[in-house]
Every structure is written in C-alpha cells, then in structure tokens.
Amino acid sequence: MRLRWGLVWALFLIAPVIVPASVPAWADIPLELDGTFAQGGIVVGQTDPAAEVHFGDLVLPVSDEGHFVFGFARDFEGPGEISIVLGEQTLSRTFDVAARQYNIQYVDGVPPETVTPPPEVLDRIRAEGAIKRAARADVTARTDFARPFIWPLTGIVTGTYGSQRVYNGTPRNPHLGIDIARPTGTPVVAPAAGTVTLAAPDMYFEGGLIFLDHGHGMIDVFMHLSEVLVEEGQEVEQGEVIGLVGAGGRATGPHLDWRMYVMGARVDPSNLVGPMPEEDDGADQ
Ligand SMILES: [Zn+2]
Known part of the structure; x- marks a missing residue:
C-alpha cells in the first residue's frame, strides 16, 4: 500500500x-x-x-x-x-502530390450525335445532369471506403484516367474513368459494399448507369451498361453483380467505364485495386 x-x-x-x-x-x-x-x-x-x-x-x-x-x-x-x-x-x-502525364487519345467511330448533341436533346442532357448531381450530393456515414476494393470487371484496359479525348476529331473533356473492354453481357460486380444512389437504364452519354455510395463522399460510377440489375436505395455487398457490360451512350464498343468521386473530386478508382490481373485479360472470351 x-x-x-x-x-x-x-x-x-x-x-x-x-x-x-x-x-x-x-x-x-x-x-x-x-x-x-x-x-x-x-x-x-x-x-x-x-x-x-x-x-x-x-x-x-x-x-x-x-x-x-x-x-x-x-x-x-x-x-x-x-x-x-x-x-x-x-x-x-x-x-507532395505527384503530377501525372496524360495521353491524348483519339477515339473515332462514336455516334456523332453523342459528340455534338443535336439541339432537341439538350433538355434531356440538362435534366440527366441534374439527376446525376443529386445522386452524388449526399455524404453518408457508410465506411466501406476504408476497406479493400476489388476490380468491378477484369479485361483489357482500353482507356485510362485523365487522357485528353478527341472524339471523331473533336476535342472534348478529359476522360476521367478507366475503360475495361469485355463482351456485352459480362457481369459487373460491386468493388466494395455500398448503397445504390442511381440506377438508370438509358442515359444519353452513359447508357445504363449506376452510382454506388461507399460513404464519406466516395461514390463510384459504372457506365455503358446493357442491363442495370439493381435499384436505387438498394444495398449491395462486395462482389455482388450490379449490371452487365454494354455499349450504350458515347461508346464505340462494349466496355465498362469505371469512375469515382471523393468529396466532389474526380479521382482514379484504379488506385484502389492495383494492376489488372494478367491471366484475366478477356482474350478467351
Ligand atoms: Zn470511358
């Protein structure tokens, strides 16, 4: 004591x-x-x-x-x-935040009306823009962002984040996603658990489009889907099939364009998953 x-x-x-x-x-x-x-x-x-x-x-x-x-x-x-x-x-x-080198990528053969939309679709494009902004407006308490991610689709990478895009000879905004080519109908899975905040079967630029919220302002985007297999508000687990590869919107062929927002910044989601597995390059499909 x-x-x-x-x-x-x-x-x-x-x-x-x-x-x-x-x-x-x-x-x-x-x-x-x-x-x-x-x-x-x-x-x-x-x-x-x-x-x-x-x-x-x-x-x-x-x-x-x-x-x-x-x-x-x-x-x-x-x-x-x-x-x-x-x-x-x-x-x-x-x-320090390292600067990246961005390529210029020339993409020919996309539907001309998706490069320079005709006046009669401008209202539709504007309305869809508002829907997309609303679907990523909420910052939720989910914590899936802090857990490991998996590729939503494996295959040949045909477009990288940040490249300057020239569509049919017309310069357009940088490409802010990663393009993974696979045949139409190939399943796309959730790279991490999340809540679906947008499930649209046919958007003008994106075709079938899904937004998935992983919490704290991290929301990822899946474009050009031929089928959207989830509903808004639905919670999905990592690896669960959410849609099928397609070629809708501004696309030359079937592929997934995977994008990501973090608190409004458009980031490169491939940072979360490491290199594309080589044995799974889609060549045998
Ligand atoms: Zn793309």
Whole structure:
C-alpha cells in the first residue's frame, strides 16, 4: 500500500514537468495516411474519432473508428495539406502530390450525335445532369471506403484516367474513368459494399448507369451498361453483380467505364485495386 501511494505521488510530481517539456502538443494526435499521393489519387486516413479533419477547404467526416478519406483531382497542384484538430491541439501535415502525364487519345467511330448533341436533346442532357448531381450530393456515414476494393470487371484496359479525348476529331473533356473492354453481357460486380444512389437504364452519354455510395463522399460510377440489375436505395455487398457490360451512350464498343468521386473530386478508382490481373485479360472470351 505504501509502495503504491509512493508511485502515485511520483507520477503526480513528475508528469506535469516532463510531459509538456519533452513532447510536442500534437504528439497526442494519432495520424495514419495510406494511399496514392498523385493527381487522381485517393488517401484513406485514420485519427482520433473525436478529431476534426481539414483538407483544403473541406471538413472531412470522421468515422467512429477515426477513418476519413480525401482525393486529388486530375489537375491538383501540390503540395497538399491536412490538419487534424483535437481540442486545443492541431496537427498539420503537408505532402507532395505527384503530377501525372496524360495521353491524348483519339477515339473515332462514336455516334456523332453523342459528340455534338443535336439541339432537341439538350433538355434531356440538362435534366440527366441534374439527376446525376443529386445522386452524388449526399455524404453518408457508410465506411466501406476504408476497406479493400476489388476490380468491378477484369479485361483489357482500353482507356485510362485523365487522357485528353478527341472524339471523331473533336476535342472534348478529359476522360476521367478507366475503360475495361469485355463482351456485352459480362457481369459487373460491386468493388466494395455500398448503397445504390442511381440506377438508370438509358442515359444519353452513359447508357445504363449506376452510382454506388461507399460513404464519406466516395461514390463510384459504372457506365455503358446493357442491363442495370439493381435499384436505387438498394444495398449491395462486395462482389455482388450490379449490371452487365454494354455499349450504350458515347461508346464505340462494349466496355465498362469505371469512375469515382471523393468529396466532389474526380479521382482514379484504379488506385484502389492495383494492376489488372494478367491471366484475366478477356482474350478467351
Ligand atoms: Zn470511358
């Protein structure tokens, strides 16, 4: 008993002296960052669940386990900075964001009306734009973004993220997805669990289109589907079939165009899944 009280007194006397003098205030804030620090990259972090996390102008949601996510747009110019505020303490970390080289890709043979839409479809395009924006407006508490992802489809990669696209000789916006070629009807699976926020069988540019919410502003997009096999509001598990490959919208042949938003930034989803498996290049299909 005497020994214990001795120890308590020793801690009481030493702690106020030693802790502030030898340990910077922010050292109490845990921070791990894991991901791709490059344009189009996605970074998942973990800190104290009670912390407030700032990335640029954004305040990022933090899960009960302390997870958060942010991403770098195609033309993001570093350095990036993240600040973690916990009580009176702030931990800031800056990091370089690598620039990427983007190709120019010439795509001929797409339906001309999808390159320069005729005036009579402009209302439809505008209405569909509003539907798409609404389907990615909500930032939800799902935490699937913090778990490993799988390819939604394996096959030949025919288009990469960020390339400048020239359709039938007409320059258009950069391509912000990854194109994976497979025959019409090949199943597309959910790369991670999520909630379907858009399930549209026939959009003007995208054909069959699905948005899948993985939480904290991470929403991915599946384009040109011949069949949409889920409904809005439906929850799906990783690996569950959500649709079938097709060639609808602005496409020259059957493929999946997989895209991703993270808190509004259009990022490269292939960062989450590593290289395309070689044995599964679709050659035998
Ligand atoms: Zn594409």
